[in-house]
Amino acid sequence: MSAGMSGSPPSRVSQADPESPSLGKRPNEHNYNARATMGSWARRTGFRGMSNGSDIEINLSDGTHVAVPSNLSAEQPPAGRRDLEAGSAGPNNGALATKDAGPRGPPGSFNSSKARPVESDVSRNSSGQLRIEPLRMFKHQDDVVEQSQDEDDHMMLSKHSHMKYELRENPGLVPLILYAAQHYLSIAGSLILIPLIIVPAMGGTPEDTAKVVSSMLMVTGLSTLLHTSFGSRLPLIQGASFVYLAPALSIIFSSEFANLTENRFKRTMRELQGAMIIGSAFQAFLGYSGAMSLILRAINPVVVAPTVAAVGLAFYAYGFPVVGRCVEIGIPQLLLLVLFALYLRKIAVFGHRIFQVYAVPLGLALTWAYAFLLTESKVYTYSGCSLSQRGNTTLTPQCQQRMTTMLSCRTDVSNALSTSAWFRFPYPFQWGVPTFHWQTAVVMMVASIIASVDSVGAYHASSLLVASRAPTPGVVSRSIGLEGLTSILAGFWGTGSGATTLTENVHTIAVTKMGSRRPVEFGACILILMSVIGKISGFIASIPQVIVAALLVFMWTMLAAMGLSNLRYSETGSSRNVLIVGLSLFLSLSIPSYFQQYDNTSSTSTLPTYFQPYNVAAHGPFHTSSKPANFALNTIFSLHMVIAFLVAFILDNTVPGSRQERGLYVWSRGRTARNEPAVVKDYGLPFGLSRFFNWVKWVGL
Numbered sequence: 001m002s003a004g005m006s007g008s009p010p011s012r013v014s015q016a017d018p019e020s021p022s023l024g025k026r027p028n029e030h031n032y033n034a035r036a037t038m039g040s041w042a043r044r045t046g047f048r049g050m051s052n053g054s055d056i057e058i059n060l061s062d063g064t065h066v067a068v069p070s071n072l073s074a075e076q077p078p079a080g081r082r083d084l085e086a087g088s089a090g091p092n093n094g095a096l097a098t099k100d101a102g103p104r105g106p107p108g109s110f111n112s113s114k115a116r117p118v119e120s121d122v123s124r125n126s127s128g129q130l131r132i133e134p135l136r137m138f139k140h141q142d143d144v145v146e147q148s149q150d151e152d153d154h155m156m157l158s159k160h161s162h163m164k165y166e167l168r169e170n171p172g173l174v175p176l177i178l179y180a181a182q183h184y185l186s187i188a189g190s191l192i193l194i195p196l197i198i199v200p201a202m203g204g205t206p207e208d209t210a211k212v213v214s215s216m217l218m219v220t221g222l223s224t225l226l227h228t229s230f231g232s233r234l235p236l237i238q239g240a241s242f243v244y245l246a247p248a249l250s251i252i253f254s255s256e257f258a259n260l261t262e263n264r265f266k267r268t269m270r271e272l273q274g275a276m277i278i279g280s281a282f283q284a285f286l287g288y289s290g291a292m293s294l295i296l297r298a299i300n301p302v303v304v305a306p307t308v309a310a311v312g313l314a315f316y317a318y319g320f321p322v323v324g325r326c327v328e329i330g331i332p333q334l335l336l337l338v339l340f341a342l343y344l345r346k347i348a349v350f351g352h353r354i355f356q357v358y359a360v361p362l363g364l365a366l367t368w369a370y371a372f373l374l375t376e377s378k379v380y381t382y383s384g385c386s387l388s389q390r391g392n393t394t395l396t397p398q399c400q401q402r403m404t405t406m407l408s409c410r411t412d413v414s415n416a417l418s419t420s421a422w423f424r425f426p427y428p429f430q431w432g433v434p435t436f437h438w439q440t441a442v443v444m445m446v447a448s449i450i451a452s453v454d455s456v457g458a459y460h461a462s463s464l465l466v467a468s469r470a471p472t473p474g475v476v477s478r479s480i481g482l483e484g485l486t487s488i489l490a491g492f493w494g495t496g497s498g499a500t501t502l503t504e505n506v507h508t509i510a511v512t513k514m515g516s517r518r519p520v521e522f523g524a525c526i527l528i529l530m531s532v533i534g535k536i537s538g539f540i541a542s543i544p545q546v547i548v549a550a551l552l553v554f555m556w557t558m559l560a561a562m563g564l565s566n567l568r569y570s571e572t573g574s575s576r577n578v579l580i581v582g583l584s585l586f587l588s589l590s591i592p593s594y595f596q597q598y599d600n601t602s603s604t605s606t607l608p609t610y611f612q613p614y615n616v617a618a619h620g621p622f623h624t625s626s627k628p629a630n631f632a633l634n635t636i637f638s639l640h641m642v643i644a645f646l647v648a649f650i651l652d653n654t655v656p657g658s659r660q661e662r663g664l665y666v667w668s669r670g671r672t673a674r675n676e677p678a679v680v681k682d683y684g685l686p687f688g689l690s691r692f693f694n695w696v697k698w699v700g701l
Contacts, residue, residue, distance in 0.1 A: 165516040167235065167466045167682055179514040180523035182352075185361045186508045187237065189555040191220060191527075192540050194240040196548045197318075198496045201252050201611065204265035206416035206541055214537035215426040215493040216240055221527035223486035223499040228517045228524075232471055232479035233683055234462045235517040237505045237524075238486055240497040242311055242559060243451045243641065247443045248272055248496055249614040250635045253607060258615070266431045273434035273491045279444025280487035280498060283452060287481025290698030293473040296456065301566040301663045302577050302652045303645065304457040306584035307450060308503060308563025310644035312556040313589065318610040319556065322549035326409040329371045333550035336363040341554070357511055360551060367547055368411065375411045382406070387413065408546050420538030426531055428492035439628035443635050448487070448498065450641045452480050455501040457566045460665045462506050466515030468678040469668045475683045476667065478699040503562045504555070570663025577661065580651045588644035595620050595638035613638070673701045 165171050171179065184191065195212040204212075216239070223238035251257065257268045286292050323330030337359055345356035355362065374380065385399040387406060395403060407413055459479060463470045471479075487498035509515060530536050570577055596613045598621045607615055620634025636642055652662065673679040683701060684690040690700060 163466060163515040164513045167233075167468075167515050167517060169516050170518055171514075171516060176519055176522050178352075179512060179516075179519040180526065182357050182512045182514065183235075183237065183505070183508055183520055184523045184527070186357050186511070187239075187360075187502055187504045188364075189360045189551045190242070190502050190504055191237075191239050192216065193548055193552055193555065194242070194245055194497050195495070196541065196543060196545075197245070197552075198248055198252060199265070200545075201249065202257075202265045202268045203260075206414045207419045207538075208265055209414075209541040210416045210420045210534065210537040211424070211426070211430070212495060213540050214424060214531045214534065215430070216495045216497075217527045217537070218426045218531035219486070219490045219493050219495055219499050221524040221531065222489060224524035224527075225521060226486055227479070227482060227501075228521050229686055230478075230689075231482040232459055232475055233517065234459065234471075235466060235505075235509060235515060235520040236458060236462055236501050237520060238483070238499045239502050240490075240495060241451055241454070241500040241502065242315075242556070243454055243500065244276075244444070244447050244497040246311075246314055246614065246639050246641070247275075247447045247635070249611065250443065250617065250638070251275065251440050253611060253615045254631060255615075255618050258607075267435075269431045269494050269496065270433065270435045271437065271440060272496050273429075273431070273494050274436040275440035275444040276491035276498060277434060277488055278436065278441035279446075279448045280484045280491060282445045282484070283448035283487060284481050284484025286449075286452065287477045287479070287484060288699055290477060292452065292477040292480045293698045295452075296473050296476060296665070296667065298649065298653050299453055299456055300652055300665060301457070301569040302580055303648045304453055305564050305566040306581050306588065306648045307641055307645040308454050308457060308566070309560040309585060310563075310588040310640040311450070311454070312558070312560030312563065313585070314592075314640035315552070315556050317613060319549060319553040321610050323546060323553065326405065326544075326546040329367060329374070329409055329544070330546045330550045332370065333363055333367040333547055334553060336366055337550070337554045353511065357508070360554065363554075364543070364547065364551060367550070368543065371409065371544060371547065372411045374409070380406050380410050409544070411542075411544055413544065414542040416541035417535065417538040420541075421534040423532055424534040424537075426493055429494070431494045434491065437628065439632040442632045444498075446636050446639075446642060448484065450645055451483070451487075451498060451500040453645060454503055454563075455480060455483060456665070457563075458501045458503050458506050460569075460667075461566070462509055465506075465509050467682050468676070469673065469682070470666055471683055472668045472670045472673050472701055474670055474696075474698050474700045481699065504558055507558065507562060567663075569665065571661045574657070574661050576655055576657050580648055580655065583651070584644045584648040587647050588640040591643045592616075592638045592640050595634060670701055 165175070165179075192213055195209055195216055199209040199212050220237070220239040224236075227236065227238045228234070251272060252268055257264065257271065260267060286295075323334065340355040340359035340362055345353060347353065347355055382399075382402045385395075385402045385406075387403075387410070389395060389399070390403060390407065456476065459471055459476055483498075483500045487500060490497060490499040564581075567577070567581065572578075592613070595616050598616075599619045616638040617631040617634045620630065620638065622630050622633040622637075624630055624633075668679065673683070680690070680701060685700075
């Protein structure tokens, strides 16, 4: 019940007049319209503050009516009861973090019809004064759903006012094309840049790079369609993940493959295929066996944040050192990206923030055109020294220096566009039969665990934006299992990386305000068509290396930032969380550095400096009688993301902390989800398949 609906909220707790028309005439009604200013943590975790009324009425056991002011909130507890370290107000810590507080509207909204008063901590002390514990006034009642509500009511409750289109809405043809382009162009760097790194590192030709790019486009399209249909069903793109880049480079630069002289590219790619297939099969087992549902209890924002951030920070040695090889092109590329993504991010054209959404493709196009003009203006043309002499060991020192400049700055170095066919269909096992070795498979299995952790954060963040509620643990398990299957497809096609959820896609959804899965599916179909046009892949493969490095600096920065943004679901000011995250990040850089520097004085590696950290298996501290074991152990513990995950996982699950402080991810409960038509339509399998899997609780609603 409410008091003072038209007046201003009282400034203190007062005893209500039993004869008051707003209180005394409705003793048996259950219309508890309440309003409480929920704190930022509650909004971030999806808990909704009450939006109607101004006061909260509580009936004491002695029959007294108490009107509680609405400004008595979870973040403004009575004086003397604020516990800054625990991030809560008083002993009822985390009472607002219910187990099933999935989003039923915009974060911060609350449906008052689903709130009911519970046994309140309102009593009188020895002096007769009222003592109130505000954190136990109400609890959420998402488990109780009136079956009489029709579908329109559910859609109204699930409508997010900040999104232009919801998860199941179908935009028209023009918005479909427009937003599909926004989705995929905004994350173009994640889709195409990995082959531009690993193929040259394997000794592949520009034509090989174009073929891998076309395979990447094919697998991305197929994986995305499968995920939006049979996975989480959220509008998330499945593509080449940077999580697999460091393990792939470790295999590429292992002594077994780095010293090959014949068919090095194909033999190395077949090894990557075999390792990817086994590692992805392990991920599929992790999801479909139900083990992921158990692991979810121990994976929290404090674990996800440093793990994902370490993936981006791990490549600091590659970024600017490569950009610096041609600063007159690399620096303008970085400045353009910063200008578009930050300074011009709020400029809208026809209602669309083109600079923020298209920062990567716009920066790429302008810088590439600028570099082309420099090349055509003969800026990098030197007499007596030409590109045809590359690889010649008898060049003069002056020509060798100029050759480095030409290879880094000229746009006509690659012949991928001219040598690629107009039409070519990427097919499985195009590089030959995969090879299988247990040491490389173990490395990819560990990488698949990190990829699963990355995806968990993406599922939660995107569901708060576009879905009626957060997915259930069964839906998350199902999605992780399907990611394993799509990564197996990546192993079949030979892309050199797994096909998992792209974390950057969450940022794109938030910027474009497009929550429908239809544009993502339409764009996936376009990618499949593009994959068979060889000239498109050849064009992508011909991007100059310096421009690639500058784009990667931005993409890895985004990845690190998206990882750290998971901390918004926890108490970021808690010294517990600060120390866990800080220690995880520091050790994730320091421990791999120890492995990389261990006994490296005797190394005769001719690798570039930025690739030497991935040759650690040859000189790491693990020296056993088994060379495969040495490779696996030295490689795994030299990966930044693995160290960050292990440190954060152990500390977060052993150091005491409240639910609110740790910011546990809120997942919907299966029993509740199955009773809500909107949730069933959001996450249920298509074609009526859900009814065949009702008994498999760990991979369904």
